[in-house]
Amino acid sequence: MTYVAGDRVITDPLSKPFSIGRNLICVYSKKHMLDDPALVEMKRNANIRALKEMAMLLRSGSQIVWIAPSGGRDRPDPHTGEWAPAPFDTSSVDNMRRLVEHSGPPGHVYPLAILCHDIMPPPLKVEKEIGEKRIISFHGTGISVAPALSFSETTATSENPEKAKEVFTKALYDSVTEQYNVLKSAIHGKKGFEASTPVVFLSQSWK
Numbered sequence: 001m002t003y004v005a006g007d008r009v010i011t012d013p014l015s016k017p018f019s020i021g022r023n024l025i026c027v028y029s030k031k032h033m034l035d036d037p038a039l040v041e042m043k044r045n046a047n048i049r050a051l052k053e054m055a056m057l058l059r060s061g062s063q064i065v066w067i068a069p070s071g072g073r074d075r076p077d078p079h080t081g082e083w084a085p086a087p088f089d090t091s092s093v094d095n096m097r098r099l100v101e102h103s104g105p106p107g108h109v110y111p112l113a114i115l116c117h118d119i120m121p122p123p124l125k126v127e128k129e130i131g132e133k134r135i136i137s138f139h140g141t142g143i144s145v146a147p148a149l150s151f152s153e154t155t156a157t158s159e160n161p162e163k164a165k166e167v168f169t170k171a172l173y174d175s176v177t178e179q180y181n182v183l184k185s186a187i188h189g190k191k192g193f194e195a196s197t198p199v200v201f202l203s204q205s206w207k
Contacts, residue, residue, distance in 0.1 A: 002057060004050075004067040006032070014120075014134055025050050025057075030089065054099055061105035066112070069093045069169075074117050074180065083117060083184070085176055093169040097151055108148035111175035115183040116141040142183035144200055146175045 002023040009019045010026055027050045028043035057063050069092035074085050100107035118139035154171045155164035179200050186195035186202055196202045 001064040001066060004054070004065060007046075025053055051095065051099070054096075055103065058099055058103035058107060059105070061103075067096060069096060069172075073122060074115075075122060085113070085173070085180055088169050088173045088176075090165050090169045093172060094165045097168065101151070109151075109172070110148050111146045111172050111179065112144070113176045113179035113183060114141070114143045115180060115187055140187045142187055142202070144179035144183055144202070146179060146200075149175065 002025060004025045004027060005019075006029045007026050009015045009024070027047050033040060033043055054065065057065065069088045074083050076083050097109060100109060116139075118137060119141065120134055120136050149168070149171055151164075151168050155167045158164035158167050182195050182197055182200040182202065185191050186193070189195065193202050
């Protein structure tokens, strides 16, 4: 398995130890691209190299790539306080989708949700500076994966290519959010397996 993550996983003092020794491809988030104007060109070149590395990886086949497409990090809504995955970036989703489709070996895109923010909650909003205060605690976690989504089937009725990209991104995001809400109900709502729905069925492999 290879993880695709922002550069903070190798620069943040708290995150860096957990990144050492992992199969990891780092990209610079659009949210932080302009933080330091002197580094913009370096960041763009690094992202191009990351895309090329992902393309080579997918061409080799038999790979699992875990990616949060320019978003996906769960944060609390500033108005309601409810936790939810951040919206996906359409261009990032489409870049990954095209890499998969043009890789040669058959590729599939699976919507995946993970609920674990109570262990080490992120800042309430996107921060520019490294080293913000983080509080670590012990808490239950959950992970859910849905069946693969087909771009051609999901966007069959879309009027044009740009609309198709938006439709596919929304379908992925809606699936991830649906799974995330079931996990919230199971863990935070303390419903356990009873939180399962006809679409999202929960289980524990050791039971």
